[in-house]
Amino acid sequence: MDEGYIKFKAEWTQAPALPFDRLARLDHWRRKLYSLGLIGSYPGGIGYGNLSCRWDKPGQFAITGSATGNLPELDSRHYSLVTAVDLTQNRL
Template sequence: MPNNMEEGYIKFRAEWLRKPALPASTLMELNQWRDRLYGLGLLGAYPNGIGFGNISQRWNPEGQFIISGSTTGNFKQLSAEHYTLVTSIELDQNLLHCEGPIIASSESMSHAAVYGEYPWVKAVFHVHHQQIWENLLHKVPTTTMGITYGTPEMAYSIVQLLRETDLPEQRIFVMEGHPEGIFSFGKTLQDAGEVLLMALAAVQ
């Protein structure tokens, strides 16, 4: 059970334009990875119904990205209706712009930080796993204690790690102030996923 019982609560201001879902074919590989991570228990929902974890894919070179929507961790399988497009963010204003059938995940600011820093990143995964988190804490780049998820401060902490550590090579980091919280990323969805699978194998 997470220490932070606000998991899933959106902390940014959102300009959400409700639009039809993207074509399912566009989301096929992303959704396949979502199914796989759900099956491994890396994202889903706690017994109290609070969902956790989200998954995204770059949409274009400008840094727009597709991400699973808020509170979708409660669903075993997702459809195109559960994904939305983040079109821009204004970190200093804590403002996110998105369009689609659902509002973007509460962790969208953190995803945006990674995409904005490195154009080569095409996928970002955020999962929860206590054993992986404990195993990697301070062994891989780790965000600052006291910074909560989904905030501009967390996004800035991630940018700092990307610029000042070997995070671009490791492609995985943990969030000290967000117990169980782990992020991975990569040049492809497969790349981002394999980093997580290796971390999972190390604790099994």
């Protein structure tokens, strides 16, 4: 096992939760993959299997939160909106 699951630098801004109705399709597939064991967590608690989907503007996407692999169901608090990515700096 490697050192953990966060592999990037995040610049986090607190904002209202994403509207769950907009996440319905992503959540559907996340539940399906969870039921198949393709999303989950290892015995040590490190989760695997994040999912994302494109959002409104180019370069934006909604993504399941870190360390949610152990949860069978998510709500809007468990998703984040990424508004920009800088690959050269490994930053969201």
